[in-house]
Amino acid sequence: MTHATDGIMSLLRTATSELHGSTEQQTFQVSLGRGELSREDYIHWLSQMYHVHHTLEVALKTLIESNSIAASVIDEGQFKVRMLIADLTYFDSSPGQESPLPATAKVQDQLEELAKTSPIALIGQHYVLEGSTNGNSFAAKSIRKAFDIEGDAGASYLDPYGSQQREKWKNFKDNMNAATFSQEETDLIVQAGVDMFQNVANIGQALAAQSLSFTTDTNS
Numbered sequence: 408m409t410h411a412t413d414g415i416m417s418l419l420r421t422a423t424s425e426l427h428g429s430t431e432q433q434t435f436q437v438s439l440g441r442g443e444l445s446r447e448d449y450i451h452w453l454s455q456m457y458h459v460h461h462t463l464e465v466a467l468k469t470l471i472e473s474n475s476i477a478a479s480v481i482d483e484g485q486f487k488v489r490m491l492i493a494d495l496t497y498f499d500s501s502p503g504q505e506s507p508l509p510a511t512a513k514v515q516d517q518l519e520e521l522a523k524t525s526p527i528a529l530i531g532q533h534y535v536l537e538g539s540t541n542g543n544s545f546a547a548k549s550i551r552k553a554f555d556i557e558g559d560a561g562a563s564y565l566d567p568y569g570s571q572q573r574e575k576w577k578n579f580k581d582n583m584n585a586a587t588f589s590q591e592e593t594d595l596i597v598q599a600g601v602d603m604f605q606n607v608a609n610i611g612q613a614l615a616a617q618s619l620s621f622t623t624d625t626n627s
C-alpha cells in the first residue's frame with residue numbers, strides 16, 4: 408500500500424528502483440546500451456517496442472480526451488510511435504513487418520484490459536517508457552556509432568529529446584507531482600509501473616532467447 412501524501416514520482420521511483428536495477432543489467436539491455444546488438448536484433452527490438460507503444464498510445468489518446476488530470480501529465484509530444492516508424496524505415500523495415508512475440512502480445516492484452524477497467528493506471532505504464540529515455544539517450548550514442556547513423560532517424564526512439572532530455576524529464580516529473588490522484592488511483596498507477604518494468608524485461612528476455620547472438624544465460 409502506498410501513501411498518497413508522498414509525491415507520486417517518489418512512490419514510483421521507490422517501487423520500481425530494484426526492477427530498474429535488474430532490467431538495466433539484463434543481458435539484452437546491456438548489449439543494447441553498449442551498441443553491441445546485431446542489426447537484426449536491434450530491428451527486432453524496435454519492432455516489438457512499436458507494438459507496445461502503438462497499443463499504449465491508442466489507449467492514452469482516449470484517456471487524455473476524457474480525463475483532464477491525465478491530460479495535464481501526458482501530451483502527444485511524448486508519443487513515440489512516429490520515432491519507431493522513422494527508425495524502422497531507416498533500417499528498411501516497417502512497423503507491420505514483424506508480428507508481436509508472445510511476450511509482447513501479453514503486454515498488449517494487459518494494456519487493453521487496463522484501458523477498459525482502470526485507464527488511469529496507464530499513466531504508470533507511460534511513466535516507465537517515458538523514464539526509459541533517461542538511460543536510452545546514452546544507448547543512442549553507442550547505437551549511432553555501431554551502425555554509422557548520422558542523422559536522427561535510426562536511433563530517434565532511444566533519444567527522442569536530444570539536448571532537451573533533462574528539461575523534458577523534469578517537466579514530466581513536475582506535472583506528475585502537481586497532479587492529484589486518489590489513493591486508489593495512486594496504487595493502480597504504481598502497480599502498472601511495476602508491471603511495465605517486468606513487461607520490458609520479458610520482451611528483452613524473449614528477444615535474447617530467439618537470437619543466435621546470445622547464449623543460454625538470457626535472463627540475468
Ligand code: HEM
Nearest residue numbers: 419420430431436440534535536538539541542543546607
Ligand atoms: C541501458 C540501461 C539503462 C541505463 C544505463 C539507465 C539509466 C538511467 C538513469 C541514469 C536514470 C536517472 C535519470 C535521472 O534521475 O536524472 C534513469 C531513470 C529511469 N529509467 Fe533507466 N536506464 C536503463 C534502462 C532502463 C529501462 C530498460 C527502463 C524501462 C523500460 C528504464 C526506466 C527508467 C525510469 C522509469 C526512470 C525514472 C526513474 C525515476 O522515477 O526517477 N531504464 N535510468
